[in-house]
Amino acid sequence: MASFTPASLAGARIGDWVFKGLLTVAALAVPVLLTFLVWELWSGARQAIGEFGLGFLTSSEWDPVSGQFGALPLIFGTVVSSALALLIAVPLSLGVAIFLTEFAPMSIRGPVAFLIELLAAIPSVVYGLWGIFVMIPFLRATVYPFLKDTLGFLPFFQGPIYGPGMLSAAVILAIMVMPYIISVSREVLLAVPNTQREAAMALGATRWEALTGAVLPYARSGIIGAVILGLGRALGETMAVTMVIGNRHEIAASFFAPGYTMAAAIANEFSEAVENIHLSALSYVALTLFVVTVLINAAARLLIWRVARGGGGRSA
Amino acid sequence: MSRAASRRLRSHFMVGLMGLAVVVAVLPLLLILGTLVAKGASSLDLAFFTQGPVPAGETGGGVLHAIVGTLLIVGTACCIGLPLGIGGGIYCAEFPASRLALVTRFVSDVLNGTPSIVVGVFAWTWIVATQKHFSALAGSAALAILMIPMVTRTTEEMITLVPHSLREAALALGYSRWRTSLTVVVRTTLPGIVTGSLLAVARVAGETAPLLFTALGSQYLSFNLDQPMAALPLVVFNYATGPYEEWHRLAWAAALVLILVVLTLSVAARLATRRKFSPYG
Numbered sequence: 271m272a273s274f275t276p277a278s279l280a281g282a283r284i285g286d287w288v289f290k291g292l293l294t295v296a297a298l299a300v301p302v303l304l305t306f307l308v309w310e311l312w313s314g315a316r317q318a319i320g321e322f323g324l325g326f327l328t329s330s331e332w333d334p335v336s337g338q339f340g341a342l343p344l345i346f347g348t349v350v351s352s353a354l355a356l357l358i359a360v361p362l363s364l365g366v367a368i369f370l371t372e373f374a375p376m377s378i379r380g381p382v383a384f385l386i387e388l389l390a391a392i393p394s395v396v397y398g399l400w401g402i403f404v405m406i407p408f409l410r411a412t413v414y415p416f417l418k419d420t421l422g423f424l425p426f427f428q429g430p431i432y433g434p435g436m437l438s439a440a441v442i443l444a445i446m447v448m449p450y451i452i453s454v455s456r457e458v459l460l461a462v463p464n465t466q467r468e469a470a471m472a473l474g475a476t477r478w479e480a481l482t483g484a485v486l487p488y489a490r491s492g493i494i495g496a497v498i499l500g501l502g503r504a505l506g507e508t509m510a511v512t513m514v515i516g517n518r519h520e521i522a523a524s525f526f527a528p529g530y531t532m533a534a535a536i537a538n539e540f541s542e543a544v545e546n547i548h549l550s551a552l553s554y555v556a557l558t559l560f561v562v563t564v565l566i567n568a569a570a571r572l573l574i575w576r577v578a579r580g581g582g583g584r585s586a
Numbered sequence: 587m588s589r590a591a592s593r594r595l596r597s598h599f600m601v602g603l604m605g606l607a608v609v610v611a612v613l614p615l616l617l618i619l620g621t622l623v624a625k626g627a628s629s630l631d632l633a634f635f636t637q638g639p640v641p642a643g644e645t646g647g648g649v650l651h652a653i654v655g656t657l658l659i660v661g662t663a664c665c666i667g668l669p670l671g672i673g674g675g676i677y678c679a680e681f682p683a684s685r686l687a688l689v690t691r692f693v694s695d696v697l698n699g700t701p702s703i704v705v706g707v708f709a710w711t712w713i714v715a716t717q718k719h720f721s722a723l724a725g726s727a728a729l730a731i732l733m734i735p736m737v738t739r740t741t742e743e744m745i746t747l748v749p750h751s752l753r754e755a756a757l758a759l760g761y762s763r764w765r766t767s768l769t770v771v772v773r774t775t776l777p778g779i780v781t782g783s784l785l786a787v788a789r790v791a792g793e794t795a796p797l798l799f800t801a802l803g804s805q806y807l808s809f810n811l812d813q814p815m816a817a818l819p820l821v822v823f824n825y826a827t828g829p830y831e832e833w834h835r836l837a838w839a840a841a842l843v844l845i846l847v848v849l850t851l852s853v854a855a856r857l858a859t860r861r862k863f864s865p866y867g
Contacts, residue, residue: 281762282764285762285763285764286762289763289767289768293674293676293677293680295673296671296674296676296677297678298690299670299674300694300735301686301690303734304696307700307731310712311707311711362607362611363607363611365607366604366607369601369608370608373601374608382608385612386611386612386615387852388615388849389615391789391792391848391849392618393793393844393848394792394795395794395822396792397618398823399826400617400621400622402826403838404621448611476596476597478596478600478601506700506701506702508701508794513827533795536706537795540710541802553707559701559704560701560704563699563700564699567695567698567699568696571695
C-alpha cells in the first residue's frame with residue numbers, strides 16, 4: 271500500500287521516469303536494428319551493385335574466378351521451388367485448416383493442432399538430414415520413376431533422376447510451410463462469424479455448400495494472406511533446401527535437375543568466398559532476398575488484418 | 587439418385603477428403619520423429635555426451651564441444667535478446683498508441699518474416715568483418731536479433747490480455763505507474779511471457795543458417811566467446827553433408843538430441859500457460 275507523502279510521490283515520479291526510459295530503449299532496439307540491418311546489407315552489396323547494377327538480377331553467369339556474377343539461376347530456383355512447394359502445400363493445408371475448424375470432432379481439434387505446431391518447431395537442419403537420408407532415396411526409388419513414366423511427355427519430368435533437385439526441395443519446403451499456412455488459415459476461419467454458417471445451413475445447404483458458399487468467400491482475403499505468408503517462409507528457407515536441392519548454378523526445365531536458391535547460395539559460398547566482389551555479390555543476393563520477403567510479408571499481413579478486424583471480407 | 591442425396595454424398599466425400607489431408611499432414615511429423623529415434627537412439631551413449639570429436643575416418647567420439655557451444659551461444663543470445671524483447675513488448679502494451687509502439691510493432695512483424703540467413707549476413711558484416719575473425723559472440727548476436735522481434739510481439743500480446751480493471755485497481759490504490767506495471771500487470775502475465783520466451787529460445791536453438799559464418803563451428807571444446815565455436819545444428823549440417831558413414835551416425839544422434847531439446851522447450855512453453863493462466867490466478 272502506497273502512502274502519499276511528498277517524498278514518496280517524488281520517488282514514484284522518478285521511478286516512472288526511469289521505467290519509461292528503460293522501456294523506450296528496448297522498444298527503440300527493434301527499429302534501430304532494422305535500420306542498421308538495411309544499412310549493413312546495402313554497404314556490403316554496394317561494390318556489386320556498382321559493378322553489375324540491376325543486370326545482376328537478369329544475368330545467369332556465376333564465375334567467382336573471373337569475377338562475373340549474375341543471380342538469375344538463384345532467383346529462378348527460389349521462385350520455382352517455392353511455387354512448387356505451395357502447389358503441394360496449399361491444398362493440403364487448407365484441407366487441414368478447414369477440417370479442424372469446421373468438421374472435426376471437438377475432442378481431436380486441440381491435439382491435432384498441437385501436433386502440427388510441433389511440425390513447425392522441428393529445426394530446418396533436421397528436415398535437411400531427414401531429406402537427404404530418408405525422403406530422397408524414397409522419392410528416387412518410387413515417386414520419380416512413376417512421374418517420369420506417366421508425365422514424361424512434359425519437359426518438367428524428363429532427363430536423368432539425380433535425387434537431389436528442384437522437386438525434392440519443393441517437397442521438403444511443402445512439409446515445412448504447411449504448419450504456418452494451417453495455423454494462420456485456422457485463425458482466419460475462426461474469425462468468420464457463426465451467423466454466416468447458420469444462415470447457409472438454414473437455407474438448406476449441406477455442410478460443404480455452407481463452407482464454399484458462405485464461409486470461404488468471407489475468409490478469402492485472409493486465406494490468401496496465409497498462403498502469401500507461407501510463400502515468404504518458403505523463399506527464405508535455407509538449410510533444408512541447401513541440403514536437398516543439389517546446389518548448381520543452372521536453369522533447367524526439368525524438376526528432377528539440381529538447382530540453387532538465393533538462400534542456399536549464401537549459406538554455401540559466404541564463408542568460403544575470398545574475393546571482395548564475391549562477398550559483395552552474395553550480399554547483393556541477401557539484400558534482394560530481404561527486400562522480396564519484406565514486400566511479401568507486408569502484403570500478407572495487410573490481407574490477414576482485413577479479415578481479423580472483421581471489416582474486409584465480403585459476405586456472400 | 588435424388589438431387590438431395592447426391593448433394594449430401596458430395597458433402598460427405600469432400601469432408602472425408604479433408605480428413606485425409608489431416609492424416610497426410612501429420613504423417614511427416616511421425617516419420618521424422620520415428621526415423622530420428624530409430625537411427626539416433628542407439629548412438630546416445632556416455633561417450634557421445636562426454637567426448638569431443640575424433641579425427642575424420644575414425645569411429646567413436648562425441649559432441650560435447652557442440653553441446654557446450656550451443657548452451658553458451660544460445661545462453662548469451664538470451665542475455666541480449668530477452669531483456670530487449672520483453673522490454674519492447676511491455677513498452678508496446680503500456681503505450682499502445684504512441685508512435686514508437688506503432689513503429690516497433692510493424693518493424694517486429696517485418697523482422698519476424700526476415701530469413702535467418704539474411705540476419706546471418708548482417709551479423710557477419712557488422713561483427714565478423716569489423717573484427718576480422720569469426721566468433722561465437724557474432725553468432726549470439728545473430729540469434730538475439732532473431733529473438734527480439736519474436737519476444738516483443740508475444741509479450742505485448744500476452745500483456746494486452748490483462749483486464750484493464752486490474753491496472754485501474756492498482757492505480758486507484760496509489761501505486762505508481764511503474765509498480766503497477768511490474769508488480770501487477772507483468773506479474774499477472776508472467777506465465778505468458780515465459781511461454782513466449784521459451785518458444786523463442788526453442789526456435790533459435792535449432793537455427794543453423796545464422797551461425798554458418800558467425801560462430802563457424804569448431805573441432806575443439808571451447809569456452810571463449812571471442813573465438814569460433816561448435817554448435818549442435820552446425821554439427822548436424824556438417825556431418826550430414828560429409829562423406830563418412832561414422833559422421834552420418836553422429837549426425838542422426840546429434841539431431842535427436844537437438845530435437846529433444848527443442849520439443850521439450852516447446853512443450854514446456856505450452857504447459858507454462860496452460861497451468862492456470864487466468865488473470866486472477
